[in-house]
Amino acid sequence: MRILLVGGTGLVGSAIHARLSTEGHECVLVSRHPDAAPDTQHVTLDVARTTDASKWKGILAGVDAVINAAGALQGQDMQGVHVAGSAALYTACESAGVRRVILFSAIGIDRDAPTDFSRTKREGEAALMACDLDWVVLRAFRGGGPARLWGQRTTARSGITTGSTGHARHGSYSTGISR
Template identity: 95%
Template sequence: MRILLVGGTGLVGSAIDARLSTEGHECVLVSRHPDAAPDTQHVILDVARTTDAAKWKGIVAGVDAVINAAGALQGQNMQGVHVAGSAALYTACESAGVRRVILFSAIGIDRDAPTDFSRSKRDGEAALMARDLDWVVLRPSVVVGRPV
């Protein structure tokens, strides 16, 4: 299976890439870091600035599934990464016939007093759920580990 892994060079994304590659899947990584994955198929792209679905069209072409593990923290463009750029990705998936999408969100996004982070994650989930796709949203707690 050919899988587009958005946020593929981060802590969660690199672990997913290692596991899927070991199982024989072909992963195409998307990240904004040009030197992060020299021995892989790597698309250098800033999700927060890629808010037009047409810019995602060529990137999603030929993939069987998308895993969105991109994330932004305080001081970064959370709205751009979690909502606007991701919504454009989901629109491109829908128009290209890429049905399967997995989104890594975060626990606690449904609290009564959400933070900017959890509010942007919640809005990103809503953007995915609004599309006609076969989607799964995962809400892990705090993720701690060493890069793969």
């Protein structure tokens, strides 16, 4: 399977890339850091500045599925990365017929005391959920060391949390996209 991995050189994205590659999937990484991905298929792109769906069109050519692991933190353009750029990507997926999309979000974004991070992550989830795509939102955070993610899965296209929380090896989430 050919997978576009947005945020593919980051903490979560690089772990997903490692797992998918060992399983024989072809990954095209998208990030601002080409030097972090030697010997890979890489598209240098700033998600926050790619808010026009037409800019994603060529990047999606031949792609079977998308994993969006891009994220921004304090002092970075959270609105651009989590909402505007990601929404453009999802619109482009609809146009290109790329139906499978997994979004890595964050646990705790549904709490009553929202931060800019939580607000933009929620808005990014809503942008994906509004699309006519086969999507899954995984709310994860790094815990228990670099090889583990804790997660909460939001079911595909329903927006209802399943309650399946717990920890998983970093590669466990990556197997779902290839099924």
